[in-house]
Amino acid sequence: MLQAHSFLWHYLWVAPNVLLLVLAVVIRLRNLHKQFPVFQIFAVIVAIEQLIVYAADVIPSVSGATFWRVFWVGLLVEALVKFALIGEIFGRVFGKYDSVAVLGKRVIRGVGIALVLAATIAAAYAPIDNPRYSVISYAHILDQTIFMIECGLLLFIFIFAAYFKLGWDNASFGIALGLGTSACVHLATWAVMANGGMMDKRYLLDFLNMATYHVCVLVWFYYFLIPQKSATTSAVPVPENSLEIWNQELERLLHQ
Amino acid sequence: MNLAVVLVIAAVLALSTILSVAVTRSLQTRESAGLAGNIRPIDVEAFRNLIDPAEDDYLRRRLPPGQFRVVRRKRLRAMAAYIQVASTNAAVLVRVGQAALAGGDPRVAEAARQLVNDALLCRRNASVALARIYLALAWPNSGFAAVRVVERYEQLSGAAMLLGRLQNPAVAVRLSALR
Numbered sequence: 373m374l375q376a377h378s379f380l381w382h383y384l385w386v387a388p389n390v391l392l393l394v395l396a397v398v399i400r401l402r403n404l405h406k407q408f409p410v411f412q413i414f415a416v417i418v419a420i421e422q423l424i425v426y427a428a429d430v431i432p433s434v435s436g437a438t439f440w441r442v443f444w445v446g447l448l449v450e451a452l453v454k455f456a457l458i459g460e461i462f463g464r465v466f467g468k469y470d471s472v473a474v475l476g477k478r479v480i481r482g483v484g485i486a487l488v489l490a491a492t493i494a495a496a497y498a499p500i501d502n503p504r505y506s507v508i509s510y511a512h513i514l515d516q517t518i519f520m521i522e523c524g525l526l527l528f529i530f531i532f533a534a535y536f537k538l539g540w541d542n543a544s545f546g547i548a549l550g551l552g553t554s555a556c557v558h559l560a561t562w563a564v565m566a567n568g569g570m571m572d573k574r575y576l577l578d579f580l581n582m583a584t585y586h587v588c589v590l591v592w593f594y595y596f597l598i599p600q601k602s603a604t605t606s607a608v609p610v611p612e613n614s615l616e617i618w619n620q621e622l623e624r625l626l627h628q
Numbered sequence: 629m630n631l632a633v634v635l636v637i638a639a640v641l642a643l644s645t646i647l648s649v650a651v652t653r654s655l656q657t658r659e660s661a662g663l664a665g666n667i668r669p670i671d672v673e674a675f676r677n678l679i680d681p682a683e684d685d686y687l688r689r690r691l692p693p694g695q696f697r698v699v700r701r702k703r704l705r706a707m708a709a710y711i712q713v714a715s716t717n718a719a720v721l722v723r724v725g726q727a728a729l730a731g732g733d734p735r736v737a738e739a740a741r742q743l744v745n746d747a748l749l750c751r752r753n754a755s756v757a758l759a760r761i762y763l764a765l766a767w768p769n770s771g772f773a774a775v776r777v778v779e780r781y782e783q784l785s786g787a788a789m790l791l792g793r794l795q796n797p798a799v800a801v802r803l804s805a806l807r
Contacts, residue, residue, distance in 0.1 A: 469748055471749040475752060494631060530645065530646050534649050537719040537720075537722045537723055538726070559635060560640065564632050
């Protein structure tokens with residue numbers, strides 16, 4: 373069952389991407405594409421890209437070299453869309469508040485530069501398993517590099533928002549949670565593959581990647597489809613004290 | 629393979645952090661009622677006195693250097709305690725403001741947005757001020773100004789009062805202790 377080209381393998385590669393296309397349609401039908409334009413593009417492009425890579429894998433006439441070329445192109449397109457999506461998440465969480473938006477942009481730029489440097493160093497130290505098939509090793513290293521940066525940026529957004537106790541809307545949180553979970557798991561698995569680990573059991577890592585991605589698509593479905601819990605709109609319960617006395621006291625402080 | 633181990637550990641830690649934030653968010657959504665009860669009043673006047681550079685100059689002139697450093701460190705620790713409370717209050721007010729943002733009244737929403745912005749600035753300034761206090765604890769003779777925190781805290785009090793008044797004119801928001 374846990375083997376390449378088993379039923380489960382086909383299911384885990386195809387089903388999440390079909391579901392992602394369905395989610396893109398649901399987003400369009402619910403007019404949510406105006407709020408999440410990049411996520412809708414991400415859903416469509418990544419699903420189609422993954423289905424093309426799947427087709428390249430299962431069609432017998434596609435050679436190994438062609439498959440890896442398709443894989444490379446898909447990887448680069450996916451990376452671009454994902455970074456645009458991270459920008460959308462950042463904008464939705466911090467963009468409303470001027471007081472942290474500017475600081476957040478500065479810090480995330482710094483974090484981004486540091487991550488690119490760290491990922492470059494990690495890539496430079498990764499071995500090439502077999503020089504004859506170096507394209508495969510380079511693909512693994514590129515995957516490791518992309519997921520390192522993606523994982524670091526998403527982690528920063530989570531920590532920064534948590535520190536400032538900023539609330540998230542349901543959909544933004546769901547997107548970030550799914551993308552972050554997927555990025556962390558993929559970083560771990562691609563790091564093992566890129567550094568020559570589990571040579572004879574790599575199909576298990578593929579299954580882990582595909583299963584995680586499936587769960588993340590379901591997480592996105594859940595957060596887009598469940599209604600947001602309405603926030604408290606009643607008066608804020610506050611300690612007993614009259615505003616007038618507090619006002620007088622504040623004015624006294626301000627005029628000292 | 630060593631690099632892989634490091635990256636796997638980093639990925640596991642990152643995933644744990646993200647999932648713990650998710651759990652915390654879920655718990656916070658359930659506990660959003662009674663938030664303002666978590667606010668601890670602060671005696672702004674006492675704090676202002678504590679950070680007054682003139683007070684430090686006076687102590688510097690009157691006390692021998694060794695004793696001045698001891699007193700200065702005590703004052704810095706007291707300052708840090710005040711600022712930590714201000715920062716915690718600001719965090720509570722971010723959540724109060726965000727809960728109020730969903731209201732239909734545009735005046736309440738605008739006041740809530742102002743409150744959240746002020747609270748975020750206060751929290752940011754408090755973090756910077758705390759970092760400077762901890763540095764100053766190592767070098768007690770260095771100058772230190774936490775005036776911006778006080779100013780921001782006062783603005784925050786004003787924003788919280790405005791929001792409280794718009795939402796319920798009968799009750800009050802209190803961020804500072806009265807004398």
